[in-house]
Amino acid sequence: MTSEEPPHPAWMYRQSAALPYRFCGDDLEVLLVTSRKGKHWIVPKGIVEPGMAPPESAAKEAEEEAGVIGEVSSESLGSYQYHKWGGTCHVEVYPLLVRVELDEWEESATRRRHWLPLPAALLEVDDAGLRAVIACFGGAAPASEA
Secondary structure (H helix, E strand, O other): OOOOOOOOOHHHHEEEEEEEEEEEOOEEEEEEEEOOOOOOEEOOEEEOOOOOOHHHHHHHHHHHHHOEEEEEOOOOOEEEEEEEOOEEEEEEEEEEEEEEEOOOOOOOOOOOEEEEEHHHHHHHEOOHHHHHHHHHHHHHOOOOOO
């Protein structure tokens, strides 16, 4: 192994994320969650689970980290990268139309969640790559299901 190679297997750096959303009337809202340490607002994400397609894995992360269940799109909104574990994680983001919001969920003791209109959510997200993907969603979001 050279000093250029990350210390973990390549599959650990392939991740998927969900961008949970809903409509309040005609207004689009997205759901952000806190990072594990509670310092940053992010979207639910994680390593693509073995045997799962990336959108399916993103939906699993949304349930575990944000306590929401819904319909995940098979179409990615885009991707971003961040550094972790001595390498670069590549994250594909999939929109997830929320149908159920759980009162308690697997990570409810360690994460907070917050529904925000899209412009307000963009102000809360620190990571420029993630912010750019979320910004793209404004123009790509499906019409309200009245």
